[in-house]
Amino acid sequence: MDSPPISSSPPKLFPSITERLTTLQYSKRTEESYIQWIKRFITFHGKRHPRDMGGEEIEAYLNHLAEEKKVSASTQNQAKSALRFLYEQVLERELPVMENLVKVKAHKALPITLTKHEVQAILSNLNGSIWLIASLLYGSGLRVMECLRLRVTDIDFAKLEIFVRDTEGYKNRITLLPASLVEPLKAHLLEVQSLHEEDLAKGFGETRMPASLARKYPEASKDWAWQYAFPSSRLSVTQQTGDIYRHHADEKTVQRAIKKVVKQAGIKKLVTPNTFRHSFATHLLQGGQDIRTVQELLGHADISTTMIYTQVVNIGGRGVASPLDVI
Template sequence: MVDTQNPSQPPKLLDQVISRLRVKHYSLRTEKSYVDWIKRYIWFHDKKHPKDMSAPEVEAFLSHLAVERNVSSSTQNQAKSALLFLYKEVLGVELPWLDNVTQAKVPKRLPIVMTKQEVQAVLTRLDGTVWLIASLLYGSGLRIMECLRLRVKDVDLARREILVREGKGFKDRVTMLPASLVEPLKTHLVKVRALHQEDLAGGHGEVYMPMALDKKYPNVGKEWGWQYVFPSRTLSTDPRSGIVRRHHADEKAIQRQMKKAVTLAGIVKPATPHTFRHSFATHLLEGGYDIRTVQELLGHSDVSTTMIYTRVLNRGGRGVASPLDHL
């Protein structure tokens, strides 16, 4: 990313940020987000270079987001992560503990959960690949991007297991593959393999490889096991490498189909693809499964995160039966 007209000129700050993010194998989505927050930070301080600023300026910016912009706590944390990355990984500066940041309020919202009947009503209004994806979100407790990024090699049909690689927090975990989805997945993978063979015949067929594995093993990206279980319908140009590849399916298309199915089912809850994951956890707990088991399947680091589902179990407020029911 060094200026080719003047090779002696050091790379610009944002080019350094992008380069470091790619060395650390951050996703393209995170890359765009971090770069955007760093730009906002610089503009907020009248285009001062970050090396000439420190903790007070970071605290002022993060507090501005909470007080003036009224952003959510997750948005403020994302901005904070971007700036900490900038200072630690790019500028080599360890910021002191940011004590004077006005924290954005954490909303105490309970997750939206569908009943089993509502889940069935939505699934019956989906078909094809979208139905299969939605079924995995509910049947395996996957996040939507975890599902779309699945590789063929990480789906074990015989053992009925799914290996989720680099989920939230860069953690791997194993979750279940519902027995009812084994045959539909087999049929789906036959079609995906045929599509892959067409791509190979057309001079393509190489998929994006994590952790720069394509540098170490140049042809591994064309192997069947590394292909996406849910590939895009079209080829596209990789914005980083410029290589024409078949990426995974677009989550926005899944979200649109889900919204349409929820409306057709007459469900008034604001259910999204992530609602399937919430429903997965809640229904397992309703079925009497141990919360630690559910925590492991969901990939939560702390059981307190999983505990929120105990507050939405289908047993009335706090699991107490109403006295009206005993009249």
């Protein structure tokens, strides 16, 4: 007998998933990704309800991704994280150890970096908040989402420091704030503060808080200090509660702007916002900065992750000059 369609499986699964994701303050991007992976998992197993499946079915699906779909290690890990969330956070079931899981081996490619001249060529053709975001990515070594998730309180102008909050499993860290960005950033925040005051006057002005802080400071969501430094131009509505808040800016807007300028500059490299972070690390090492310091600024848990930039720093094959060039 055919299994009932997903939408009629009691209790309603996907509203429960969305509600749990919202409660735990997962980003919109992660929410959409997890839901898609869970749907694919259910479809793969003939639309059986996840309650009737477990570790064996998860293992079979992840192995299918590795052996049949030939996905990357990061893609397989993302699918695994989504299914672990489903079972542990929504269905409240502990998953067994998957002893026969076929793990995709990660292939570490050298990061694409820009020369200082190329960085300048790109930044000089950007303006407004996009210029400021790109400048912080390069000047502070931030990931694009770390930059967009910055709160006003995370920026210390007196100490020239930026506090980067725990994201994607990394520890909180402190990185530098370029002195040249102090005045432009202050001017930008004045505009953001005006927008926040307009929101408050209209009965809005709330932002999404990290789950732990939301419980500890339930009224802080309207405080200026906790607003995003780079807010969205539009208000958002939470589907489950109907709450209206202002989220951070969309990373796609940053990606599109940088892609356009890179093309205009005639740079023949696959440049993304995070290319600025790679360039930050490479240029620090080229300038003689200690690799342990660079590791701390980037937030790498393992020094081996930072070591990959030493290969980029080398000029030519392994940094060796060709004998033809020294004749």
